[in-house]
Amino acid sequence: xxxxxxxxxxxxxxxxxxxxxxxxxxxxxxxxxxxxxxxxxxxxxxxxxxxxxxxxxxxxxxxxxxxxxxxxxxxxxxxxxxxxxxxxxxxxxxxxxxxxxxxxxxxxxxxxxxxxxxxxxxxxxxxxxxxxxxxxxxxxxxxxxxxxxxxxx
Amino acid sequence: xxxxxxxxxxxxxxxxxxxxxxxxxxxxxxxxxxxxxxxxxxxxxxxxxxxxxxxxxxxxxxxxxxxxxxxxxxxxxxxxxxxxxxxxxxxxxxxxxxxxxxxxxxxxxxxxxxxxxxxxxxxxxxxxxxxxxxxxxxxxxxxxxxxxxxxxxxxxxxxxxxxxxxxxxxxxxxxxxxxxxxxxxxxxxxxxxxxxxxxxxxxxxxxxxxxxxxxxxxxxxxxxxxxxxxxxxxxxxxxxxxxxxxxxxxxxxxxxxxxxxxxxxxxxxxxxxxxxxxxxxxxxxxxxxxxxxxxxxxxxxxxxxxxxxxxxxxxxxxxxxxxxxxxxxxxxxxxxxxxxxxxxxxxxxxxxxxxxxxxxxxxxxxxxxxxxxx
Numbered sequence: 032x033x034x035x036x037x038x039x040x041x042x043x044x045x046x047x048x049x050x051x052x053x054x055x056x057x058x059x060x061x062x063x064x065x066x067x068x069x070x071x072x073x074x075x076x077x078x079x080x081x082x083x084x085x086x087x088x089x090x091x092x093x094x095x096x097x098x099x100x101x102x103x104x105x106x107x108x109x110x111x112x113x114x115x116x117x118x119x120x121x122x123x124x125x126x127x128x129x130x131x132x133x134x135x136x137x138x139x140x141x142x143x144x145x146x147x148x149x150x151x152x153x154x155x156x157x158x159x160x161x162x163x164x165x166x167x168x169x170x171x172x173x174x175x176x177x178x179x180x181x182x183x184x
Numbered sequence: 185x186x187x188x189x190x191x192x193x194x195x196x197x198x199x200x201x202x203x204x205x206x207x208x209x210x211x212x213x214x215x216x217x218x219x220x221x222x223x224x225x226x227x228x229x230x231x232x233x234x235x236x237x238x239x240x241x242x243x244x245x246x247x248x249x250x251x252x253x254x255x256x257x258x259x260x261x262x263x264x265x266x267x268x269x270x271x272x273x274x275x276x277x278x279x280x281x282x283x284x285x286x287x288x289x290x291x292x293x294x295x296x297x298x299x300x301x302x303x304x305x306x307x308x309x310x311x312x313x314x315x316x317x318x319x320x321x322x323x324x325x326x327x328x329x330x331x332x333x334x335x336x337x338x339x340x341x342x343x344x345x346x347x348x349x350x351x352x353x354x355x356x357x358x359x360x361x362x363x364x365x366x367x368x369x370x371x372x373x374x375x376x377x378x379x380x381x382x383x384x385x386x387x388x389x390x391x392x393x394x395x396x397x398x399x400x401x402x403x404x405x406x407x408x409x410x411x412x413x414x415x416x417x418x419x420x421x422x423x424x425x426x427x428x429x430x431x432x433x434x435x436x437x438x439x440x441x442x443x444x445x446x447x448x449x450x451x452x453x454x455x456x457x458x459x460x461x462x463x464x465x466x467x468x469x470x471x472x473x474x475x476x477x478x479x480x481x482x483x484x485x486x487x488x489x490x491x492x493x494x495x496x497x498x499x500x501x502x503x504x505x506x507x508x509x510x511x512x513x514x515x516x517x518x519x520x521x522x523x524x525x526x527x528x529x530x531x532x533x534x535x536x537x538x539x540x541x542x543x544x545x546x547x548x549x550x551x552x553x554x555x556x557x558x
Contacts, residue, residue, distance in 0.1 A: 082495045084260065084467045085235035085439060100334055103234075108260040108316045108493060109292070110234045111332030129440050133466040133495060 043074045045170050046140055050160035053169065055098075055114040058140070059160060061153060067122055068153065070101075070115070071144045072135060075173050080106040083132035088113075088124040088146055095121060097156050101146060104132075117156040119148040189397060189408035190221040193268075197229035197255040200272065202425035204339055205258050205331070206417060207276040212337020214278070216417060220400055220408060221274040222393045227267030229253045230356050233260050233329070236464075238436055240443040246355055256435050259329030259341040261316070261493070262469060265356050269347035269378075271389055273299065273396070275340040279332060292316055292330055295340040298400035299326055303344075305395055308382040313489060318342075322486030322512075323377040344396070345378040346389045359472075371474060374481040375488060441465040446535030450527045452477065454519050459527040463535045466496045471528065483508070483515035487524065496532045501525065 045051070049060035056076025060069045072080070088102040095101045100112035101121065124146045128134050135143035150156070161169045195203075200223065210216035230252055232241045238254060241263035247254050252265075266272060275295050296312040303310035303318070303325070310326070313319045318326035324345075331339040350373045359368075379392055401408055413421065428434045447460045455477030462469045471491040473484050490504040502525045509521045 082467060082493075082500075084464060084493060085441060087235075087440075105233070105235050105260040107292075108233075108328060109330040109332070110258060110260045112334055126440075131465055132441075133497070136495070 043078070043170070043174070044140070045073060045075075045166060047163070047166060049140075050116070050157050050162040051166070051169070052114070052116040053161055055116065057114060057116040059116045059148075059157065061150075061157070066149065068117060068119065068148045068150050069144050070117075070146050070148060071139055072113075074139055075170070075177070077136055077139055078177065080104070080109070082106060083135050086113075086129050086132045086135065086145070088129055089121055091121050091123050093121045095119060095146075095148060097159075113145065115148070116160060117148060117150050118152060119150040122147045122149050185406050186217070186409050187404075187406045188217050188219040188411040190219060190223070190412060191393065191410070192221070192223045194226045195223060196226060197231060197253040197266075198425045198429035199421065200225055200266075201231070201255055201257060202429045203413065203417075203421045204274040204276070204341065205333070205428075206420045206424050207274065208258075208331060208333040208337040208339035209335045210337070210417065210420065211276040212278050212333045212335035216276070216414075218277040218406075219275075220397065221272075221276075222397060223272045223274070224268050224270065224389065225266040225272060227269075228265050228352070228356070229255060229267070230263060230265055231255050231257050232263045234258060234331070235260070235439045235441075236263060237438050237443055240462075241358055243356060243358055252356060254435060255429060256437070257329065257341065258331040258339065260331075261327060261329040263357050264327060264343055265353050266343060269345075269349075269389060271344040271346055271393055271396070273340070273342040273344065275338075277338055277340075279336045279338045291338060291340060292328060294404075296326075296328060296342075297403040299342060299344065299396055301399035301403055302392070302396035303379065303382075305399065306379065306383055306387065306392070308379060317489065317492075319486075319489060320377050320382055321482040322484075322489060323375060323482060324485075324489065325377050325379065325382070344392065345376070346387070346392050347380045348376065348378045350376070371472075375485040439464070443469070444535040444538040446531040446533065446538065448527050448530035448534065449475075450523055450530070452519065452523045454478070454517070457519075457523055457527040459531040461491070461496075461528065461531045461535055463496060463532065466536070468492065468494050468496050468501075468532065471531075473524070473528070477519045478517045479519055480512075480515040483512040486512060491528065496536065498529050498532075501528055501532060 049058045051058050051073055056073045058071050058073045083106045085105040095115040097118045098114055101115045102113040104113055125144050207219050211218055230242050230247055232238055300310050310318050310320050316328045317324045327343045329341040351369050441464050444463050450457045456475040458475040460472045468491045471488050473487055486508045490508045494504055505525050
C-alpha cells in the first residue's frame with residue numbers, strides 16, 4: 032500500500048491506505064475493527080518542518096475539532112499547533128512520540144503516530160481529505176511547490 | 185502596503201513577550217494590522233525557548249540574586265539574555281491560507297532578509313544560516329525563532345546582538361562547562377559576535393534599528409508607518425501578561441523530554457579534540473568543540489552551528505559535519521574530519537546513555553554518571 036514518489040535521489044512515502052489533510056499534512060487512518068482513527072504527520076509535512084525537537088499532545092478524553100489544535104510542536108525553532116484532520120474524542124496518545132519526537136521523523140506512519148481519535152463524523156469529514164486516486168496529483172503538486180521553494184532538490 | 189512600526193525600549197520581559205504574542209494572534213485574526221516591532225528589554229532578562237526546562241538552561245539562583253527576570257518565549261530555540269544592547273525584532277503577519285508549516289519556514293528566510301541587508305549596509309558580512317541563525321563567518325550575530333499562532337498569525341522573533349557581555353551571559357546561562365574560567369570566556373567570545381565588534385565602532389542600537397527598519401521596507405516592499413499599540417491591543421496585552429507571562433505555570437513549566445549532557449576527548453596526531461554536547465532527547469541543542477588542535481575559530485563555530493538543534497542520529501551528525509568541513513577544509517589545518525565526527529558521535533552516545541540512566545532503562549548499570557564530561 033506504500034506509494035513512493037521519487038524526486039531526485041529522495042523518495043517520499045505516501046501510503047495509499049489513509050487520508051491526508053491538504054493544508055496541514057496530517058494523515059488519518061480509519062480502523063474498521065474498532066472505529067477509531069489513527070493520526071500522524073505525513074512525509075511532506077515532516078520535510079517542511081525538519082527534525083522535531085518537542086511534541087505535546089492533549090490527553091485521552093479531550094474533544095478535538097477538525098482544523099483545531101490537538102497539540103503543539105517545535106521544529107527548526109518554529110513552534111506551532113498540531114491540527115486535527117477530523118473531529119472527535121482523543122482515545123489515546125503516543126507518549127513514546129512525546130518522549131522521543133525523532134520517532135515521528137523516523138517512522139511517521141507507524142511508531143511515530145500521534146493520537147487515536149474516536150471520530151464524530153468520519154464519513155463527511157474524511158471526504159474533505161485527500162485520498163485514493165486524488166493522491167498522486169496532490170503529492171506531485173506539493174512536491175513541485177517544495178522544489179520551487181528550494182526545500183528539496 | 186502600509187505596515188505599522190512600533191519602537192519601544194526598556195520593556196519588562198512579561199510585557200515584551202505578551203505584546204508579541206498578542207500581536208501575532210490579532211494580526212492572524214485580522215483585527216490588527218501587520219506590525220514590525222523593534223524594541224529592547226530592560227537590562228537584563230533571561231528568556232528560554234518555548235519548550236525548554238528552565239533549571240537546565242539558566243542559573244536560577246544567580247538570576248534571583250541579581251533580580252534578573254526569567255521568562256519563556258512563545259518561539260523556539262535556546263536560552264538568551266536580552267537587555268539594552270540587544271535589539272528585539274517581532275514581526276507579526278497573517279499566514280498564507282492553505283499552508284500550515286511550509287509558509288513558516290519560507291518566511292524565516294524572507295524575514296531574515298531585512299536584518300541581513302541592514303547588517304550588510306553597516307559593513308557586516310552577515311548571512312542567513314539554514315539552521316535559523318544569522319551568522320558572520322560562521323559566528324552567530326542574530327538568533328531567530330518563529331511561532332504560528334492558533335489564529336493563523338505568524339510571529340517572527342529575532343535578537344540582534346548589537347553588543348554582548350559574554351562573561352555576564354555565561355553567569356546567567358547554564359553551559360556544558362563545569363566551571364567558567366578565562367579560557368572558556370575567551371573561547372565563547374570567539375564563537376559568537378556582535379555588531380559593534382564587527383564594525384569596530386560604537387554604533388548605537390538606535391542607529392542599527394533605523395537601518396534595519398529601512399531595509400525591511402525594501403526587502404518586504406512595504407511602507408512602515410510609525411505608531412503605537414491601540415487601546416484594545418494594550419487591553420489584550422495586559423490580560424495575557426497577567427494570565428500567562430506573569431504566571432509561574434507558564435514560565436516554569438517542564439518538558440517531558442530530559443536534557444542530557446555528554447562529553448568525549450579524542451587524541452589525534454594533530455592534537456586533542458574535546459567535545460561536549462547538550463541534548464534534548466535525541467536532538468542536539470548545542471555543541472562545544474574545543475581542544476588543542478589548530479583550526480580557525482570561525483570554522484569551528486560553523487561546525488558547532490551546524491549541530492545546533494540537529495538530530496543526534498550518527499549519520500545525520502556525520503553529514504552535518506561533513507558539509508561544513510568540505511566547505512572550509514583548509515581552515516582545519518589537516519585535522520581529519522573522521523576524528524571530529526568520531527568525537528561528536530561519542531559525546532552524543534554518552535549523552536543518550538545518560539538519558540537511559542535517568543529513565544532507569546535497561547542499560548543504566550553500564551553507564552557511569554561520572555562520564556558526564558569524560
